[in-house]
Amino acid sequence: MSASQWVYEFGNGKAEGKADMRNLLGGKGAGLAEMSNLGLPVPPGFTISTEVCTYYYENSKTYPANLRQQVESALTQIEKTVGAKFGDTKNPLLVSIRSGARASMPGMMDTVLNLGLNIETVEGLKQRSGDARFAYDSYRRFIQMFSNVVLNIEPHKFEDVLDDVKRARNVRLDTQLKASDWLEVIDGYLEVVEKTKKKSFPQDVHEQLWTAIGAVFSSWMNQRAITYRKLNDIPHDWGTAVNVQAMVFGNMGDDCCTGVAFTRNPSTGENAFYGEYLVNAQGEDVVAGIRTPQQLTVRGKKDQKSDLPAMEEVMPQVFSQLNDVRLKLEKHYCDMQDIEFTVQQNKLYMLQTRTGKRTAAASLKIAVDMVNEGAISKQDAIKRIDAASLDQLLHPTLDPKAKKQVIATGLPASPGAASGYVVFNADEAERMANTGQKVILCRVETSPEDIHGMNAAQGIITSRGGMTSHAAVVARGMGRACVAGAGSLQIDYKLQQMSVKDITIKAGDLITIDGSTGEVILGEVPTIQPELSGDFAILMGWADGLRRMKVRANAETPQDAITARKFGAEGIGLCRTEHMFFDTNRIIAMREMIIADDEKGRRAALDKLEPMQKKDFVELFTIMAGLPVTIRLLDPPLHEFLPNGESEMREVAKAAGIDIGKVEKRAQQLHEANPMLGHRGCRLGISYPEIYEMQVRAIFMAVAEVQKEGKNILPEIMIPLVCLKKELDILKVLIDRVAAEVSQQTGAKLNYLVGTMIELPRAALRAGEIAETAQFFSFGTNDLTQTTFGLSRDDASGFLPDYYKANILEHDPFATLDQEGVGELIKIASERGRQTRNDLKLGICGEHGGDPNSVKFCGRIGLDYVSCSPYRIPIARLAAAQAVIEGEKDRETRRNAA
């Protein structure tokens, strides 16, 4: 790449650029060059590189010195090829000016067609085409487009002129206007420009060209484009290229058309040509939706139940030519392409080719088919699937054709769409569900006490909380749809209703939620049930064959564990034992334990809990037989188990046979200013060793029982919230003691590991010494993110929107791992831990374990496994395989560099 080459020519069967020069030429430019090289019919043109855009912004919107000369020379080349001259009054060359960034940014930047027309050249065009109406229509289109895009004049001013003329002529359609009418429109348009801008519309074609080029570069920084890039993670410094290309006309008569197509069906992935065209039209007419586009193929016509003739029927020869292009492009690019073409007087011109966007299902099918066709390797297939998109395949989705009245939007906390009757409390949700009714549970926020209601509901809405709030985490684990933190919903439990602006939704009303978009919708919207294709299993099999990291599930209920195995979990990475305490029977014993005065009282209550915990573990271990199960001992602060309201407190007091005052006092004692940083995790195990003792005993007794059935299980006992090595030391002694006791009592040989969550910065830093005791680390990235950022996940949703708006944060750090900060701590801990103990098992069990980018990060730094909610397991499996491929590529790049 020469620093002084700013312009790259293409067309006429050759090009200075090619497909892999995308960064320099943008997607469109690279595609045009590549098509030229392939000998496809591409109107000649040239690309002004993205480097000029960078130069432009770095040099107060000026151009490199020799740009003008290079553009002139390239323009001359087009003139030669086309046999017309730019600005010539007899035989004018017209060009299109199109943006083209590295990544596709559809409709975000500006395009100008028909450039090179003015009062004089339009007459030349009229002469050459022999079609006055076409020439004047082209000119008025150019004025309108140029004025809008380059001069920033509002479109409605031109529409008004056009409407006036149509009204005067008493016609309804543009096509009914004659050449003379268009002349009148042109006069009106020119007047609008004169009036609005206080100067005439530029008649000098070179002025037109350079102003349009400047407008494209400027459009890179328009608000729309900036927002789009932010949403799609496109860096602002990539810049756009500008493509200047000889115009071809799809609007010169009935032997002309213009169309867009996909080389395969982008919705299903089926290997069938798929696209639309319009006879006698220019590109923007397809987009504008004034006329109904027609199907390319007869097959498409049938599928769409269209009465309009297919291109295959109308222009069979050109269609056949186009189909050849389709096959050639697919073979060349080894991927489904999204193409644009124009037919001018029966001659086909290709205007664009790029990798086509597709649904998750299509993506899978295309990838698997192409492997079977021998077009791509399995690795390529794996690389191509957007792991996050698999979510679409596992949950019901809203029928895209259905109408919907969105009344509020929250966070897309757990994917899937669901409809049901509004209920405001968990018991009611369960009661209605038991009568076979579908319900949506609506809460300000949820707590572990609501779990049975969440399980009974089709979906959950909360008005407070983030992507890792209780509602979100539990819903994802259960595979329930959830919209979290829909702040505009005012939920009123007393009145049993919620309101947003002037809409009030009462208990029993029907609503629908889309947990993939965060939308809350009035009434019931039809949904489409997911269907797992055979391609899914095939691709997952390839991924499993490739990946190095294991994938485990965060699961504690039998149902979750079964789902997890179904999705391919290779063990449980996080069994949150506290979830087992919220059952109606158990919560009573749990509360008794909490309000007990002394160890004796606590032990009495724990004795009641132990058989229940043991039973849970027996069930879980039976399901997970043969696989490792990581069990986290009690983590949340005790006050989470106490009731809030007075009536509930009274109930607890009655059940425990004590005074309500005592319950209240205990609740008050346990109250904490910042419970997230309070008396929880292993701190409970230090203060009340009898609690952990009970849990550990239940685990080992369960292992002993399951082993008797001939099933094998490796429990990995995990201590949460360790920040000092001594905490772990003390609790390991306790665990080993209980193991020895159970071994003695049952005669079972117990194999187990003792390890720790690494979820506090201090633990990450002191990992070297902690690994002296810990046999495994599991990174609890939810808490680690909270403490590393000093950011409460329960409260962050209140102000993170300000952060996105101010462009401070691009992602929710609770959804996508902050690799720079939190990631460095994970790296430090991994390195220091392995230095002490080189076979230290490393995993991650935060919510990030199901996020593709975070999974790849885990792969890169050498973790042994990731653990995520059951429904995210396929995503993690795929991302883990992608991590291996990317790792190999990185290594290769480094090898080549060395």
Added chain:
Amino acid sequence: MSASQWVYEFGNGKAEGKADMRNLLGGKGAGLAEMSNLGLPVPPGFTISTEVCTYYYENSKTYPANLRQQVESALTQIEKTVGAKFGDTKNPLLVSIRSGARASMPGMMDTVLNLGLNIETVEGLKQRSGDARFAYDSYRRFIQMFSNVVLNIEPHKFEDVLDDVKRARNVRLDTQLKASDWLEVIDGYLEVVEKTKKKSFPQDVHEQLWTAIGAVFSSWMNQRAITYRKLNDIPHDWGTAVNVQAMVFGNMGDDCCTGVAFTRNPSTGENAFYGEYLVNAQGEDVVAGIRTPQQLTVRGKKDQKSDLPAMEEVMPQVFSQLNDVRLKLEKHYCDMQDIEFTVQQNKLYMLQTRTGKRTAAASLKIAVDMVNEGAISKQDAIKRIDAASLDQLLHPTLDPKAKKQVIATGLPASPGAASGYVVFNADEAERMANTGQKVILCRVETSPEDIHGMNAAQGIITSRGGMTSHAAVVARGMGRACVAGAGSLQIDYKLQQMSVKDITIKAGDLITIDGSTGEVILGEVPTIQPELSGDFAILMGWADGLRRMKVRANAETPQDAITARKFGAEGIGLCRTEHMFFDTNRIIAMREMIIADDEKGRRAALDKLEPMQKKDFVELFTIMAGLPVTIRLLDPPLHEFLPNGESEMREVAKAAGIDIGKVEKRAQQLHEANPMLGHRGCRLGISYPEIYEMQVRAIFMAVAEVQKEGKNILPEIMIPLVCLKKELDILKVLIDRVAAEVSQQTGAKLNYLVGTMIELPRAALRAGEIAETAQFFSFGTNDLTQTTFGLSRDDASGFLPDYYKANILEHDPFATLDQEGVGELIKIASERGRQTRNDLKLGICGEHGGDPNSVKFCGRIGLDYVSCSPYRIPIARLAAAQAVIEGEKDRETRRNAA
């Protein structure tokens, strides 16, 4: 040091050990060896080294193979020197067995005197001494002591025997018993042993010796010793030595005595011999307090208004000899010594010398005097002062002679003693203080709303909260005594009383608190006012001359700033602007701002606040003229400014002219689950830039005004809670803009720095990029400790006691910096920050800035300054000087090693 030498002899003018072998021989052993080497009269003996203790515990309480032989040989050496034989029935050698650890652990371990006596040897002692009473008394003392210490028989069993005999003889004092009476006591004692232990008292002297040695080693791990070590930071693996020494007797008649002395007055530091002695007594009689000890010197006799003759009068010759020893020891050790001696028949024997403990005042005076005497260097003087002890000099202390009924103990949150009437709310505290009454403000916890009451009070008690709770931090800043987290106090605002067990204290009752010990005391206890001696200023001057780090103050009120300058602050390191908003007038405007619906409403309220803030800054800058002032922009979450109770909410609603429902709703909206990790710090500045804008404008307007008066000020504007560089970038743009505006408006030339707190782990890790924007870092170690540990300082006091008990933590990490964890982050941030910007100013402004060990750490890693509460400034100045000395020593050690 030979690995096989376990025993070190001393006495007779020479020794195998010396003073600097303290780690091996223990303090007592090293002192005895050194005195022997100096030619002082030391009874011969030997020390069994601490390595034997280590061996003993590492080898299931057994001894090294050749220990027995080395002890036998050393014992023979004593026999030779003394001319008596161990176990000889004619001329028996008696020995004492004493523990002696590296660090003094007074009374924590065991001692046995008169060992070597049995039914036969006691007769030999009788013959040789010609004093039957002495011999039998010695024997019964030995039985009693040995039985207690070695055989674990409870002392009262022997006291009962003695009492019986005394009753039978109808005498009151031991001295009234005759030899024959003692024989009867001995019989009784032997019977007690026989009965209790089911075997006879050991008559074999070698068995006595080895059992006693074993008892001393075992006593290293008794509960008392373990607790003492934990309290005094003595590692458990140091071990104790055992000293075996020929007995000398202070109880052989009136030409005998025993005593303890300090080479200077340990209370005032005056250079005067100071001590007590008892004629015809053994060491334990002095301790037992049965007889009133007499003063050594005539001067001492006068000072103590004693009628008993001084040693100087009674034994002038021996006294003069002792005084020579005193001078020799001081000259040799260059420090005040604590010595023990015995005079046997007019012959002086030295039994111990060690560095004497002293009060903070004495410590200062001795150090300064010794420099003036040419005995030590200024550096030595600085090194010797325990920086933390300076606190004693700055606050009133309880009269140690006064009686006190301690009813509760909390954390020693802010030093000083204070008495006053109990009040339960801040307004009442202020009202009563205005009428001239002294009050103690008692709260469950304090909030910024209580500040005026805290300021009005003599002292503060809270029943909840830790060393860095609001109450503790503010009290220290104000120099008010504070006992925090006295959990046993049940405070009842409604009944206006607090209770602990069956004691109830009502509003208006008198109580006293000691903020240096955490005690809450019934009634009024007399206090002693502090007096800053000239020595204080002299020593501080030396420290200032030596230290590299600057010392600044955490201060915002004019009073704090004045105090800070008085104590030598070189600027303000942390001005917490939120404290300025709690004034009665201001809080209304502040609340108006918070409940405003939009930016316009907020700006209107902020406009009211701006002139008040400006006025504050003008005052502060005037006081601090010529010095840098670091101003932290608003940090706490907004809900901290809203009232809690309904009546107060009503008041706010009324003042703002709005509905109370709106106030409640806003309070509810602002409520956070974990406010410490919530919408606070620079997150407020991002969401509501107008707040920071107002504050910054007030700062610059104040600078402009003060500059007009010819005073210079360098404001350092500090952004709190930064975790992402972009936060700082955005706010720096705002600050620079406002500065430009104020400059324009006032014509003032504004110099200022913009920097950030580093108080989140992520900020520490990303310090490299943050320093691209920040001109200084100030480590907010309170928050950094909270997030690094995942530990809320408001909640930690609930379970940290369990951590101390389980030996997991030795210190409150909020009081003493965790150098391993939090410290590493500080180091990382310092290095990465300086790598980006090598003149980056680094300081610390957490509570740790006033903790000597933490200050030294800051010095070691190269911070530019520490900032602490005004009353801790002298401590920080001294510690900063000590850091330099220790740093030089470290470097020297490394140089020598290299």
